[in-house]
């Protein structure tokens with residue numbers, strides 16, 4: 001699979017490896033990645049934020065999934081928080097009755 005195909009699937013900028021690899025090499029980014037994680041500095045992928053926020057950041061795989069699942073601004077993270085709060089609310093209600 002070419003870098004461009006992988007990038008399309010993941011929604012990141014790895015396609016640049018097929019067109020302009022010198023740019024990434026100059027930044028010290030290893031092959032197969034397109035950025036360094038904003039959180040921990042490890043090699044990762046630059047992608048659009050997974051929610052309705054006009055933001056593009058770079059995350060390693062671990063921090064990417066943390067954003068997707070736990071950030072209330074992400075579409076999935078938002079549901080996780082909503083479900084979490086309803087459960088908490090129900091728990092409190094149940095506890096008091």
Ligand SMILES: [Zn+2]
Nearest residue numbers: 012014034045
């Ligand atoms: Zn990438």
Ligand SMILES: [Zn+2]
Nearest residue numbers: 037040060063
């Ligand atoms: Zn990271």
